[in-house]
Amino acid sequence: MRIILLGPPGAGKGTHAGTISQLKNVPHVASGDLFRKHQQDQTELGVLAASFMSKGELVPDEVTISMVEQRLGEPDCGQGIILDGFPRTTEQAKALDIMLKEKDLRINHVIQLEVNEEEIVERLSGRFSCTDCGMGYHEKFSAPANKGICDKCKSTNFTRRSDDSPKTLRNRLSAYKEQTALILPYYSTKGCLKSIDGMAEMDIVFDEIKKMIDGD
Numbered sequence: 001m002r003i004i005l006l007g008p009p010g011a012g013k014g015t016h017a018g019t020i021s022q023l024k025n026v027p028h029v030a031s032g033d034l035f036r037k038h039q040q041d042q043t044e045l046g047v048l049a050a051s052f053m054s055k056g057e058l059v060p061d062e063v064t065i066s067m068v069e070q071r072l073g074e075p076d077c078g079q080g081i082i083l084d085g086f087p088r089t090t091e092q093a094k095a096l097d098i099m100l101k102e103k104d105l106r107i108n109h110v111i112q113l114e115v116n117e118e119e120i121v122e123r124l125s126g127r128f129s130c131t132d133c134g135m136g137y138h139e140k141f142s143a144p145a146n147k148g149i150c151d152k153c154k155s156t157n158f159t160r161r162s163d164d165s166p167k168t169l170r171n172r173l174s175a176y177k178e179q180t181a182l183i184l185p186y187y188s189t190k191g192c193l194k195s196i197d198g199m200a201e202m203d204i205v206f207d208e209i210k211k212m213i214d215g216d
């Protein structure tokens with residue numbers, strides 16, 4: 001099973017990619033998480049990516065594509081993948097097709113989560129995650145069952161993303177509209193694009209996704 005979750009920042013890509021990954025036992029590959037790991041490890045790529053991410057701009061295609069290609073070449077990606085945040089440009093979408101075609105593989109579903117800007121701002125201003133296991137939360141919509149304790153790993157350390165600030169978010173939304181939304185016609189022409197109302201409650205969105213991928 002190979003799935004792409006598409007949508008603006010805050011659409012719920014990471015939330016649902018994580019859950020599908022557990023349900024179907026296939027890796028969740030998030031380009032943003034890969035960049036943040038490089039930043040943490042202070043690699044050359046991490047330093048380069050940070051200069052774009054801190055402004056809410058897209059990291060150049062060439063480095064993004066080669067980073068994802070390397071991840072997809074790892075053994076755990078052999079049976080399937082849930083892609084979150086990649087591809088974000090037509091160039092990346094084409095490169096992904098080539099990478100898969102070389103292995104005689106293809107994307108089964110491209111699922112677009114549709115959310116309006118007001119909701120995005122509310123979601124991202126309340127977003128935080130567990131520092132130790134990466135589990136995502138929201139202050140209002142999905143807080144940990146026990147305040148201050150991660151449901152998944154019991155850690156008490158939480159982090160907020162610096163690029164969720166209002167100013168950076170404006171640029172991220174522009175990047176989505178001007179670059180990422182252009183790949184929707186690319187996938188609709190291929191006949192694998194499906195859209196879901198991402199404004200619905202999390203469980204409902206998840207059920208919709210499950211229905212789409214059932215049997216895979």
Ligand code: ADP
Pocket residue numbers: 007008009010011012013014015016123124126127128136137138139141142198199200201202203205
């Ligand atoms: P993305 O990966 O698309 O940027 P996330 O999955 O991180 O989005 O979701 C952004 C924030 O919104 C998180 O705090 C998450 O808990 C919350 N969230 C996700 N889906 C929903 C939903 N359907 N309703 C309300 N909040 C949601």
Ligand code: ADP
Pocket residue numbers: 008009010013014031032033035052053054056057058059060064084085086087088089092163172
């Ligand atoms: P969100 O979950 O809010 O959509 P991500 O974690 O996916 O955000 O991405 C955070 C930042 O990382 C982006 O604003 C961008 O700078 C960079 N980034 C992530 N994925 C890509 C990509 N496929 N191409 C270019 N830049 C990317």
Ligand code: ZN
Pocket residue numbers: 130131132133134135150151152153154155
């Ligand atoms: Zn945790």
